[in-house]
Amino acid sequence: MLTSAGFSPPDPLIRNRSAPRPACRRPSNRVNIIVCVKQIPDPETPSASFKVDEAAKKVIPAQGIAPVVNPFDPQATEAALRLNEADGGGKVTVISLGPDSARDAIKHALAMGADEGVLLNDPNFEGIDNFQTAVALSRAIQKLGGADLILMGRSAADWDMGVVPAGVGQILGMPVVTVAKAIEKNGNSLKVERVLDDGFQSVEVPLPAIVSVSNEFGEPRYPQLRQIMLAAKKTVQVWSAADAGIGADEVGANNRWLPLEALYVPKVVSNVEIIEGETPDEKAHNLAQKLRAAKLV
Amino acid sequence: MPGILVIAQSSEGNIAPISYELLGAARQLSSQGAGNVTALIAGTEAQAKDLIAHGADAAIAASNPALEAGTVDSYLPAVEAALQQSGADIVLLGQTSLGRDLGPALAFKLKTAVAMDCVELKIAGGRLRATRGCYGGNARAEITWKAATQVATVKAKTFDGLAADASRSGSVTAIDAAGETRVKVLGVSKAASTGIKLEDAEVVVSGGRGLGDESAFKMLETLAGTFKGAAVGASRAACDLGWYPPSQQVGLTGKTVSPNLYIAVAISGASQHMAGMSGSKNIVAINKDADANMVKASKFAIIEDYKKIVPALIEEIKKLG
Numbered sequence: 001m002l003t004s005a006g007f008s009p010p011d012p013l014i015r016n017r018s019a020p021r022p023a024c025r026r027p028s029n030r031v032n033i034i035v036c037v038k039q040i041p042d043p044e045t046p047s048a049s050f051k052v053d054e055a056a057k058k059v060i061p062a063q064g065i066a067p068v069v070n071p072f073d074p075q076a077t078e079a080a081l082r083l084n085e086a087d088g089g090g091k092v093t094v095i096s097l098g099p100d101s102a103r104d105a106i107k108h109a110l111a112m113g114a115d116e117g118v119l120l121n122d123p124n125f126e127g128i129d130n131f132q133t134a135v136a137l138s139r140a141i142q143k144l145g146g147a148d149l150i151l152m153g154r155s156a157a158d159w160d161m162g163v164v165p166a167g168v169g170q171i172l173g174m175p176v177v178t179v180a181k182a183i184e185k186n187g188n189s190l191k192v193e194r195v196l197d198d199g200f201q202s203v204e205v206p207l208p209a210i211v212s213v214s215n216e217f218g219e220p221r222y223p224q225l226r227q228i229m230l231a232a233k234k235t236v237q238v239w240s241a242a243d244a245g246i247g248a249d250e251v252g253a254n255n256r257w258l259p260l261e262a263l264y265v266p267k268v269v270s271n272v273e274i275i276e277g278e279t280p281d282e283k284a285h286n287l288a289q290k291l292r293a294a295k296l297v
Numbered sequence: 298m299p300g301i302l303v304i305a306q307s308s309e310g311n312i313a314p315i316s317y318e319l320l321g322a323a324r325q326l327s328s329q330g331a332g333n334v335t336a337l338i339a340g341t342e343a344q345a346k347d348l349i350a351h352g353a354d355a356a357i358a359a360s361n362p363a364l365e366a367g368t369v370d371s372y373l374p375a376v377e378a379a380l381q382q383s384g385a386d387i388v389l390l391g392q393t394s395l396g397r398d399l400g401p402a403l404a405f406k407l408k409t410a411v412a413m414d415c416v417e418l419k420i421a422g423g424r425l426r427a428t429r430g431c432y433g434g435n436a437r438a439e440i441t442w443k444a445a446t447q448v449a450t451v452k453a454k455t456f457d458g459l460a461a462d463a464s465r466s467g468s469v470t471a472i473d474a475a476g477e478t479r480v481k482v483l484g485v486s487k488a489a490s491t492g493i494k495l496e497d498a499e500v501v502v503s504g505g506r507g508l509g510d511e512s513a514f515k516m517l518e519t520l521a522g523t524f525k526g527a528a529v530g531a532s533r534a535a536c537d538l539g540w541y542p543p544s545q546q547v548g549l550t551g552k553t554v555s556p557n558l559y560i561a562v563a564i565s566g567a568s569q570h571m572a573g574m575s576g577s578k579n580i581v582a583i584n585k586d587a588d589a590n591m592v593k594a595s596k597f598a599i600i601e602d603y604k605k606i607v608p609a610l611i612e613e614i615k616k617l618g
């Protein structure tokens with residue numbers, strides 16, 4: 001099921017800079033970028049409001065706290081838009097796999113400036129793992145005819161695995177560059193600045209490629225009212241699993257490659273000693289004494 | 298014969314500490330019936346022997362210079378060769394720049410799944426069962442694998458490495474496998490970090506959004522300067538605001554630290570931050586809010602505006618000499 005048979009990477013649609021420019025840009029010459037976005041429970045949800053249904057192994061949505069776009073994803077959209085602006089135009093398609101409400105994550109990207117969206121929406125997507133997600137997204141990307149560049153956030157802040165870019169890369173046979181802080185297009189390749197554990201790395205990758213974008217990329221643009229209005233007119237297709245060519249046995253929580261055995265909130269026991277004092281100086285003095293007594297200074 | 302393959306790694310020519318931690322984890326699994334431990338390192342036979350001294354039953358030195366770039370494309374054939382040679386059905390990698398990329402790529406290549414950033418591992422019913430944090434550390438998930446090969450990355454500093462035992466013996470082999478890389482490394486630059494490396498520091502002084510502005514980090518640097526071997530860290534919120542370099546970020550998406558002393562200044566303790574420092578031996582919180590998560594997690598806490606405490610604390614610690 002993971003063969004790339006039937007998928008032939010599209011001809012690089014990127015114009016060779018040394019070739020003479022056509023008088024009129026035709027759509028087929030445009031760089032074709034796909035951005036994958038995810039809607040997640042708000043990661044700023046206070047711990048006290050975070051609840052899990054242990055029997056169902058599911059997070060109980062916090063009352064009154066709306067789900068949000070995964071914080072790294074607008075940066076992926078921003079990267080797509082900046083690349084196209086620098087390149088003089090191109091097409092940005094946004095894909096999200098999720099419930100009906102995930103349409104909001106797509107709308108946000110459309111309001112930022114993406115061209116069209118695809119919502120992968122099927123009851124069978126509920127509770128799937130990253131392996132299944134990578135399979136599903138790959139199928140949708142194939143159905144869209146592939147892309148010159150696929151951008152994603154570095155990870156989703158809910159499960160925080162950061163695995164899907166590599167998965168789609170293996171399935172579609174595309175090279176993957178992760179945790180990008182800057183992306184520059186030079187002809188048929190990208191120069192990407194990556195964030196490493198202890199520094200930065202500069203790499204070059206030929207297109208078509210997959211790049212995951214990190215928060216270091218910089219602030220994504222904030223959609224203006226006019227753009228939000230315009231976005232309402234942009235097309236969002238809704239595809240079921242079958243529409244995207246995803247088999248029923250490939251998705252569904254019962255077919256996970258990483259079966260979820262338990263989900264729970266870890267218990268925290270507090271043993272804090274509050275350092276008292278009449279004045280801030282006295283508190284600081286008392287803390288220093290405590291640290292000395294505990295041989296910590 | 299099942300077994301465990303540990304993907305060791307080096308940093309600036311030395312075996313990285315995560316490699317020993319992975320061997321510590323692998324030995325625990327081995328004692329629970331997971332089979333022999335084989336270590337793979339892109340490096341020398343001397344390094345392979347060192348891995349045996351630290352707990353591997355066998356070690357493979359992958360000597361192809363193409364591995365130095367550390368790209369997935371170059372590494373995959375070496376890992377596959379090591380898997381075949383060892384017969385392992387468990388692969389452990391560090392949650393490092395290398396493991397973050399290699400773990401998922403290997404898993405998908407082998408048509409299995411990967412669990413990232415695991416904090417606990419055990420053998421149950423002859424199979425691996427992993428525990429990892431999710432939802433910003435608010436929840437923990439326990440997972441297993443459907444396919445035969447079980448790939449996991451392990452969070453740094455969650456397992457103890459074993460002391461070197463030169464009397465341990467095991468086979469050392471060399472392989473030359475490496476793949477042609479599609480991703481070309483043009484250059485690497487170190488993060489501009491003054492003084493001691495965050496992960497190695499015995500004392501970490503960290504600041505969060507509650508500091509209110511960037512200049513407060515100067516104060517934290519002065520406080521850190523009063524300790525021996527101290528580094529300054531920051532919460533993700535502070536890094537996102539551009540107040541401190543991302544390389545100094547402590548948390549789920551930053552560094553994991555477990556110093557002897559962690560001083561959290563104006564950090565509320567969002568789970569995303571706690572995930573990176575909850576292994577600290579002693580936590581001190583300086584915070585205006587007595588109900589802050591960080592205060593609850595601390596050994597000592599001062600409930601006060603940090604601006605009134607930190608300068609006084611710097612003087613008090615200087616007095617102690």
